[in-house]
Amino acid sequence: MxxxxxxxxxxxxxxxxxxxxxxxxxxxxxxxxxxxxxxxxxxxxxxxxxxxxxxxxxxxxxxxxxxxxxxxxxxxxxxxxxxxxxxxxxxxxxxxxxxxxxxxxxxxxxxxxxxxxxxTYFGNDDWAEHAPGLKSVADATTIRARILSAFERAEVTDDPVLRERLLTFVVIGGGPTGVELAGAIAELARKTVVRDFRHIDSSTARVLLVEAGTRILPTMPPCLSKKAQRQLESLGVEVALGNAVAGCDVGGVRLADATEISSSCILWAAGVxxxxxxxxxxxxxxxxxxxxxxxxxxxxxxxxxxxxxxxxxxxxxxxxxxxxxxxxxxxxxxxxxxxxxxxxxGRQTAPFRYRDYGNLATIGRKAAVADFGKARLSGYPAWLVWNFAHLWFLVGFRNRLVVFLDWAVAYLRNDRAARLITGQHEC
Amino acid sequence: MxxxxxxxxxxxxxxxxxxxxxxxxxxxxxxxxxxxxxxxxxxxxxxxxxxxxxxxxxxxxxxxxxxxxxxxxxxxxxxxxxxxxxxxxxxxxxxxxxxxxxxxxxxxxxxxxxxxxxxTYFGNDDWAEHAPGLKSVADATTIRARILSAFERAEVTDDPVLRERLLTFVVIGGGPTGVELAGAIAELARKTVVRDFRHIDSSTARVLLVEAGTRILPTMPPCLSKKAQRQLESLGVEVALGNAVAGCDVGGVRLADATEISSSCILWAAGVxxxxxxxxxxxxxxxxxxxxxxxxxxxxxxxxxxxxxxxxxxxxxxxxxxxxxxxxxxxxxxxxxxxxxxxxxGRQTAPFRYRDYGNLATIGRKAAVADFGKARLSGYPAWLVWNFAHLWFLVGFRNRLVVFLDWAVAYLRNDRAARLITGQHEC
The missing domain is CATH 3.50.50.60 (FAD/NAD(P)-binding domain)
Structure with missing residues (x-):
């Protein structure tokens, strides 16, 4: 050229x-x-x-x-x-x-x-350090390192109080991101890494989803919120409703009702x-x-x-x-x-009209909820729809077959191969 | 459990x-x-x-x-x-x-x-900041961000001197890592990203491989060093032999013969x-x-x-x-x-004996050199052997089929899909 x-x-x-x-x-x-x-x-x-x-x-x-x-x-x-x-x-x-x-x-x-x-932390920007949010790739690898490091540090320590704190994960915010994070952490602890440790039992990890409102997934119909909560609970997630966060620090989370949760891994999915x-x-x-x-x-x-x-x-x-x-x-x-x-x-333009094709949230490897107005799905059928929808909407910016292979392999292996703790603090 | x-x-x-x-x-x-x-x-x-x-x-x-x-x-x-x-x-x-x-x-x-x-920088630890080496995942993503950012910054700038500095890549050290890096950068500039820019012509990028000794790949037989050099040059890499580095700073590299090379992307593959x-x-x-x-x-x-x-x-x-x-x-x-x-x-152990199965270095997507003692290969056959050898030696720590699919897809697409600039400085 x-x-x-x-x-x-x-x-x-x-x-x-x-x-x-x-x-x-x-x-x-x-x-x-x-x-x-x-x-x-x-x-x-x-x-x-x-x-x-x-x-x-x-x-x-x-x-x-x-x-x-x-x-x-x-x-x-x-x-x-x-x-x-x-x-x-x-x-x-x-x-x-x-x-x-x-x-x-x-x-x-x-x-x-x-x-x-x-x-946004609603004016509490000092919470950011203790409760990272999820918007960029750097956020995601930071959170990944925090989750995985918590298990690693729990395996090394002899202090039972510290170990319990390390094995407590708190997700703040019951919207789709919070629900997806809580479900995925619970599956990671209870399935993926359960054979990997010798001193701790990762399946005893506590995963807590904190939501200030009266139900999770507030943009969904109430019946699907309830189904999603039941699916989360069957994965082992504790759902705490109607309780806002009053403070976050290096030791854990303080809720509005004065409950203190000792945790070394707090994730923020509450405010945008x-x-x-x-x-x-x-x-x-x-x-x-x-x-x-x-x-x-x-x-x-x-x-x-x-x-x-x-x-x-x-x-x-x-x-x-x-x-x-x-x-x-x-x-x-x-x-x-x-x-x-x-x-x-020189033409006139008709006003913008939003076409709502439905609303989906995934909960675990085989569960989700979906709202298409008249049709409402939950469990495995919703999960299949969720996957198909994601694959479909990737079209136009990445080869669909490659993405399908990537994800099919990731799903069939179910071993979360990208379990890398990387970052500035690694050396 | x-x-x-x-x-x-x-x-x-x-x-x-x-x-x-x-x-x-x-x-x-x-x-x-x-x-x-x-x-x-x-x-x-x-x-x-x-x-x-x-x-x-x-x-x-x-x-x-x-x-x-x-x-x-x-x-x-x-x-x-x-x-x-x-x-x-x-x-x-x-x-x-x-x-x-x-x-x-x-x-x-x-x-x-x-x-x-x-x-190691042979006592010149201040070079590290300007010429990162390649040993960890963090090193690799740092280098990836530097290479890709150089093209991005060259596309944005209106200053022709700066643009030339940004489009000059210097790899220090002619061992296998230096050869592989130089070949891959040349291919990236001349093939992968060549259609991506509007203001620069990425194929005019200069890639320089600096080696203090008299030939690249010094552990290989001299005839393969020569073949590797020719293959590199046909990809557009300039090979500078018999010239040590005397200094690295933010502006570029100074060689022992007092040549100054203005570069914003210097990579270190010289000392271990x-x-x-x-x-x-x-x-x-x-x-x-x-x-x-x-x-x-x-x-x-x-x-x-x-x-x-x-x-x-x-x-x-x-x-x-x-x-x-x-x-x-x-x-x-x-x-x-x-x-x-x-x-x-209570048994005696025989002394350790190293079995040398051969020596391989890859140069580009279809070129390599291989030394198996009696048999010496170069070009496409060596590249095929190199790939097979890597695939084979991955066995035991990752599913061979998955790796094969991963790499086959990466090779067939030839678009270096992992072209992400991530890191602490991204926000």
Missing amino acids: GAKRDHRGGRERRPHVVILGAGFGGLNAAMSLRRAPVDITVVDRRNYHLFQPLLYQVATAGLSPAQIAMPIRRILSRQSNATVLMDKVEGVDTRARCVVTASRRITYDYLIIATGARH MASRAAMWIDAPADRVGRVVVDERLNPPGRGEIFVVGDTASVSDGAGQPVPGVAPAAKQMGRYAASAILDDLA | GAKRDHRGGRERRPHVVILGAGFGGLNAAMSLRRAPVDITVVDRRNYHLFQPLLYQVATAGLSPAQIAMPIRRILSRQSNATVLMDKVEGVDTRARCVVTASRRITYDYLIIATGARH MASRAAMWIDAPADRVGRVVVDERLNPPGRGEIFVVGDTASVSDGAGQPVPGVAPAAKQMGRYAASAILDDLA
Whole structure:
């Protein structure tokens, strides 16, 4: 290959679409514009797209990071109108229509903000050190190292009090991530590693799921919450409802009712806060920081800016808020792309309507709950649907057969081969 | 499962074999003693055994860490006379026959030291920061992030001098690791990522292999060194012979002949230093820190201590030093196990003899050199042998079919799917 042209030079000026974030929303917007007469720049501070619904599998050693992450460049390598920049967004100059990153200023004609969400400790940022959350690959390998190290340290110690603390795992938050983490840790302790130790019995490990509300999986119908709780309990998870966390420190968790739980492995799956996009564009935000957008996904008075995915606060048409799930982010990303095409063609765009295809949460290797409105599943059938759905939605960013082989092998072996304790502290 | 017995209590006292390190040497010693009437304790500061010959594949994004690492506990989970402790060795009290770790004292009847080697900067420890070496999984992911970040930063910058520095990769040391790294980086730049960038042409990247001696692969016959060099050059690697490194800093490398090479990605594959075992047991060491042992692999006057693998300095019987390669470590580990069995049975043990099955180095996806004494191969046949040999030697610590599928898929896709920039600096 010879020298390459600059992507903006050497031909007529085409509208420039800048997309911030290469999660489900941003990536689907970029891919929907692949045949459009526009130049696209995708900015992400990471070099990979992450299949976040399976991140808990990395945290519990079932999959490797590379099995659920994919280089953004590779996904878009054949899309010649798209440029990828690995860079950190520092702000947006909405007047000059310009994104400011750590290294440069990028002018735009259309801006799609898809920078997602991160976890929040509701103002208790000192809890972060003791109760890591799960949003990035680094979070997942940190959590994996904490879970595995707890067993290792329990095997080495002669102190029964310390051993009990090391074998107590607390997951805070009863949403899908908390349920998946608690179920996977219980299976790890009771099945996968049970033959590996000589001094401890890993199956006596205590796994506690703490939820402030009155039921787990609050976005599901109550009957499925109950089924999920029963499935979790049959795996050995204790579910504590109606009890908020009042404090986390190196020794464990203190609950609102003053119960103290001694634990060396606390995981945070409780609070989510949108990225700083509302501040960048000086737009109104809801209480978790999401930009309040209209039914065209624009913030007030900014028809050239679209906010999609977990960064957007939007209603589904029936007045219900659109949930912060991958299918919603994908739909919003595609909608923003089509609204830009309509705008370029001088057409009107119909308002965004969220299509809810159902709601799924997995609990263990053979259990899940699924809500498709009229149809509700639980147990093994729900688990099969969950797997098929994940496989299906991976299409477009990774070879489906390879993923199927990867996961089939991981499932058949059931030995969580990715049980590596790595990280800065290893040396 | 109920409460477990302590591994030393509740029955007659059996000889206690303590093995330090679960690399090829230590693990083969432990597995060879699986039916022996002894209790075994394996101590390693990591929780996984690493298939080090393929670590360069992780560093160049071809494989994931979990594909070449395996939990030590899982390998030994069904060997009921073996206990694994994840702990850091701090010293050995040879008089009391006791290993001192960070958490405890472990008395032994026999001690097998298999703690391997690390890289050395020949007294220039300040080079480490600028030229990371390749010994652990953390090293490999650090190097992977440096290589991939160099391309990312080159794509973002408008400064042509910086861009050239970012697209210059220097590998120091022409042994097998240096050759494998240089070949893999050249292939990555010229094939894998060549369609991924819009502003740079990754195929113009400069890959330089610097070797102080007069030829690369100095343990191979000269004709194979020459063939390997030609294969490297056809991949686009520049080979600089007879030139030592005089300095490394953030701007690049200075060579002994005063050449300055501006580079932001320098990799160290030049020097190896044994672990601190000689100091622990107060035994004589050679110039790279290896314990000088007799032909029973014992240090002077210590028939109950065996030193194996890269930590031992031993001759092969014909007066040649045994090389620091995986097959030698495995043979020494097995020998130490059989010498212990002989000792318990009151038998004499024949001296250790190294069996050299050949010497292999891979250069690219379809090239390698192999030396089997009489038979010498290069190019594609050598590459096939290299692959078969690696697959074969993985047996015993990971399911061969799974590894085969993993690697076959990785090879057929040729897209280095593990191209993830992760690490502490990612957030």
